[in-house]
Amino acid sequence: MPLIPLYAPPPAPVVAAPQTGLIAYPPVFFASSGAANAFEMLLRLPGFVIDGGEQVRGFGGAAGNVLIDGRRPSTKSDDIEEVLRRIPAGKVERVELIRGGAPGVDMQGKSVVVNVVRKAGGGRRGLVAMANGVVVKDGRSIPSYRLEASGDQDGRTWEASLRQGRGIDDGAGGGPGVRTDAAGRVLSRSDIRSQGDGWQTTATAAYELPVAGGRFRINGRLFTDRFRTDETQTFTVPTAGFQQSRSRSPETEAELGGRFVRSVGSKSEIELIGLRQTEDEAYRESFAPPVGPSSEFGVQQRSSESVGRVILRVRRSEQLSWEAGGEAALNKLNSATRFSENGAAIPLPAADVQVREKRAEAFVNVTWRPSPKFQVEGSLKQEASKISSDGDVALAKALAFTKPRLAVSWTPKDGSQVRLRLERIVGQLDFDAFVAEAALNQGQVTAGNPDLNPETAWVAEAAFERRLSWGATGVVTLRHFRLSNVVDVGPVFSGDGSVFDNPANIGPGTKAELQATITLPFDRLPIRILRVKGAQLRGDTTWRRSRVTDPTTGEMRTISGLRHLEWEAHFTHDLPQWKLTWGVDAFGAWREAYFRSSNKELVKLRTYVTGFVEYRPKPNLQLRAELQNATSRGLRVTRYLYDGPRGAAPLAAINDRHLQFGPMVWFRVRRTFG
Structure with missing residues (x-):
């Protein structure tokens, strides 16, 4: 039995379909x-930015804004970029940009999706690709x-x-470390040298049949x-000395998933999804100060x-469709944490925990197009x-939430x-x-x-899209987000009277975002x-503002870790007569602030620029050279340390670390077969 289409695609591949969404x-x-694959094709799609989805438990809430043959990929751990890279351009019949929704299309809670x-x-x-890069500063291959x-x-x-x-x-590299007091007098000065790298292996396989x-x-x-990661600090002030820290973080992930889709009658289909994920992860850090x-x-x-997830989809007509279903998930975490000084164990709150979560969700979605202009x-x-x-x-609690959604799109005229x-x-x-973590080289647990x-x-959202004839x-x-139970950082007291910071609900708040995308x-x-x-030229910019009450000072501040400004710009120039494409990619500088009970941390990253040239001597052969991080973007972390709780205790010291990574040169070769 052939599967029925759940939406009506245009009668032939066209670049515009007026007032259909x-x-x-x-x-x-x-x-x-x-473009050699679907990912490179989507990079050239006007007015679209790939969203890989959220790293959350469950299947429904992890959705991104990309569909393959009208459906989500039946995997969570596999990055959508990698899924798209495995679809050769010659295998793509067309790319559909769906704006505001269409009957029978699972918009996955997004305003715009691509199919x-x-x-x-x-x-x-088949494909064989090889690459090698060199870190200019230290010569690492x-x-x-x-x-x-x-x-x-x-x-x-x-x-x-x-x-x-x-x-x-x-984010590692070399640079100065300076500690000053509140008056700006230098308390210590050091030269920091750090490196971080690791060998990664990913294997995937899939099989589909009637x-x-x-x-x-x-x-x-x-x-x-x-x-x-290895780091050495060489101190020159107040006296000569060395400080070393080392961390190791081996990790193994495995996923097995399946999906079955079958038509039920002439206007509906049923979809069953199941998956199982496991992750084993360890983190070890040692720290030796002077x-x-x-x-x-x-x-x-x-x-x-x-x-496990089940969905029933029904397409009543060209104008009306609905779907209903449910999802059940079982999640487990076993974690054991150890912290010691000079071999003596230091107790941590929630050091050893076993967490078990049972989740269930039922849903119904309705899509209606009353006229060609409204969805x-x-x-x-x-x-x-x-x-x-x-x-x-030891605790147990039950939670329940109702999550309504209403989205309306209006297409007053073509474009x-x-x-x-x-x-x-x-x-x-x-x-x-739920478990403890540490950054010992910065004195933080x-x-x-x-x-x-x-x-x-x-969340209230309004978007305006304009496509010009040229x-x-x-x-x-x-x-605009009206927030409740904001998850940020608050103080917690251990059994021996020590004070630590931990993730905490700190009350209500607000957040606003303004995003602009241009092609x-x-x-x-x-x-x-x-x-x-x-x-x-393609560009995407997002401005953010937020307000929440600080649990330590009682004053209004921004939410920890929120980037106030993010932007990226991509310029490409295709020269098919020379079989060349060259371009420049720029990712803008950003800034994050973290607020803890007795310190405040500012993290700054400068603009990252990459230039590239691609040469295609044959349709199935591509040579590419890149200069990454041409601006030598560095990571700067400034921590303001107080003698006690912020707002009540005076500023004691300022730690400033400014690490420069430097450029990388890459050469890539890709050969396709078939």
Whole structure:
């Protein structure tokens, strides 16, 4: 039994479909860029920025804004960028940009999604890619390789991939460390040298075939990482000395998932999803200062997640569709933490915990298009969970939340669209917040807190999109969040009277976001003198503001870790006559602030710029050279230390670390087969 389409695609690949909310881009639209896979195609899509989804438990809440053949990938741990990279450009029939929704399309709670529609059949394909980079400052080599293969025959498809490579921490590096008192007098001065890297391996496989009148797909992923960081500080003031810290963080992740889809009658289908994830992770850090006690911190964690999800979709007509379903999940975490000074154990709150969570969610979504100009999407979700903790903290609690959503889009004329959304969202408790963590080289230990409640918010969103006839696209989006149970940092007292910081609910708050996205093709600019054939500029900027009451000082401040400004810009110039593409990618500087009971930390990262040149001597061969971090972006961390609680105690010292990483030079070769 063939599967029915859940939405009505345009009758033929077109670049515009007036007042339907759906624009289809055929492969020829991306041909001049030489895109080799679906990911590179989406990078050229006007007015769209890939959202990989949230790293949360469960399947429904982790959705991004990319569909494959009208459905989400049946994996959580596999990054959407990697999923798209494994779809060759020759396998893509068209790319559909769906704005505001369309009957039968699972918008996954997003205002805009992309659907990558693949061609049927096509035989076998393969890819071999090799790369090597060099860290200019220290000469470290960064080798990596990728192998991919896929096939499609007689309704059965399969794919497999293997990636290995060395990952580099560009937040490490070398630079000065200075500690001053409140009056600016230098208390200590040092030269910092740090390196962070690790060898990563990722293997994936999937197989899909017809089963019982539908289609069944099974997929698996295995990931390992052996990351290490080493740091040495050489002091010159007040006296000569050395300080060393080392950390090791081996990690192994495994996932097995499956999906079955089958038509039920002529207007509906049922979808079943199941997956199982496990993660084993350890973190060990040792710290030896020039004066004072040495310390060690270690944590061993094993977590697992089992999820089952069922969805019934019904498309009543071209204008009306609905879906209903439910999801159940079981999550577990076992964590053991140790902290010692000079070999003597120091007790930490919530050091050893075992957490178990049972979650269930029922939902119904309705999409209605009363006229070609209007689209209405409404959904209602009911979530219930039970969390229990054993070990150092024994507790059990039940939580329940109702999550309504209403989204309306209006397309007054071709090229313009207004989108409105009102939704209640419920954050998910991060199991990492339940256990202690440390950064000993900065004198920081954070306790765990299993007794957190999820952060909730009412979100109001308004977006305006304009697509001009000569190809330029702009989208402006404004969001306002009314927050409850904000998860931030608060003080906690251990059994021996020591004071630690831990994740805590600190009350209500607000957050506002203004996002602007623009795509500007230069070949049809209204100003003739500025026209450059094959050139394009894409940019995305987000401004954020927030307010919350500080639990230590009682004053209003921003939420910890919130970046006030983020931006990125991408310029590409395609020269097909020379088989070349060159470009520049820039990721803007950002700043984060963290507020703890007796210190405040500012983290700053400068603008990151990469230049590249691609040469395609043959359609199946690509050579690429990159200069990454051309601006030598560095990480600067400034900590303001107080003699007691902030707001009541005087400023005692300021620690400033400014590490410069430097550029990296990369060379890549990619060869496709089939």
